[in-house]
Amino acid sequence: AQSVAQPEDQVNVAEGNPLTVKCTYSVSGNPYLFWYVQYPNRGLQFLLKYITGDNLVKGSYGFEAEFNKSQTSFHLKKPSALVSDSALYFCAVRGQDGGYNKLIFGAGTRLAVHP
Amino acid sequence: DTGVSQDPRHKITKRGQNVTFRCDPISEHNRLYWYRQTLGQGPEFLTYFQNEAQLEKSRLLSDRFSAERPKGSFSTLEIQRTEQGDSAMYLCASSTYSGTETQYFGPGTRLLVL
Numbered sequence A: 001a002q003s004v005a006q007p008e009d010q011v012n013v014a015e016g017n018p019l020t021v022k023c024t025y026s027v028s029g030n031p032y033l034f035w036y037v038q039y040p041n042r043g044l045q046f047l048l049k050y051i052t053g054d055n056l057v058k059g060s061y062g063f064e065a066e067f068n069k070s071q072t073s074f075h076l077k078k079p080s081a082l083v084s085d086s087a088l089y090f091c092a093v094r095g096q097d098g099g100y101n102k103l104i105f106g107a108g109t110r111l112a113v114h115p
Numbered sequence B: 001d002t003g004v005s006q007d008p009r010h011k012i013t014k015r016g017q018n019v020t021f022r023c024d025p026i027s028e029h030n031r032l033y034w035y036r037q038t039l040g041q042g043p044e045f046l047t048y049f050q051n052e053a054q055l056e057k058s059r060l061l062s063d064r065f066s067a068e069r070p071k072g073s074f075s076t077l078e079i080q081r082t083e084q085g086d087s088a089m090y091l092c093a094s095s096t097y098s099g100t101e102t103q104y105f106g107p108g109t110r111l112l113v114l
Helices: none
Strands: A003-005 A010-014 A019-021 A024-026 A033-038 A044-050 A056-058 A064-068 A073-078 A087-094 A103-105 A109-114 B005-007 B010-013 B019-024 B031-037 B044-050 B053-057 B065-068 B075-079 B088-095 B109-113
Touching: A003 A087, A003 A103, A010 A019, A019 A109, A024 A073, A033 A064, A033 A073, A044 A056, A044 A064, A073 A087, A103 B044, B005 B088, B010 B019, B019 B088, B019 B109, B031 B075, B044 B065, B075 B088
Parallel strands: A010 A109, B010 B109
Antiparallel strands: A003 A024, A019 A073, A033 A044, A033 A087, A056 A064, A064 A073, A087 A103, A087 A109, B005 B019, B019 B075, B031 B044, B031 B088, B044 B053, B065 B075, B088 B109
16 A cells, blocks of 8 residues: 655754755555645645656755655755745655545644744 | 635534535646545545546545535535534645646635534
């Protein structure tokens, strides 16, 4: 069965410092991976996705993610954090084995960026 | 902005009542999805439509839940005889039909069952 793990419930970082939000996945074939962000009282906003090709994917708001097949990871990164980046971040993988049309989400990581 | 919209944004109901939520997808998207998100968890897939056809349903979707998309545009999700365990955020998403489509989410409907 497919699954996504986000090992950190919360990540704290100072404004201006680089940030990393971790994600590992388990799928039987080639993964389609996604990152979404959720602000309070708002739905999920798409940040970026990996389908194939370059392992470094660039997305919205200066975020990027690195796909690492050997470590089955897809960590979200940003070179310089902003206070406004504080939110809940979700990693997701597209389902397989007949469930191609659903996303399977991790439990989320709360990012807190301190001034 | 012509993103995904959901109505109502908040709903408080008493146990045993029926509730209905509406989702309007992005206009050119022919795929529509429903997810449920409980506190401290990521969204969980409930069901999915391609045009007006409901093609996949999760085991989470008990007999008390029904979803429709009658004309392949907006969708409704109805919960009959609500239970306190139904309290959650109900999210709708839409996408185009392709092999790698991105799902775009609405703001959600937060349901509280007393």
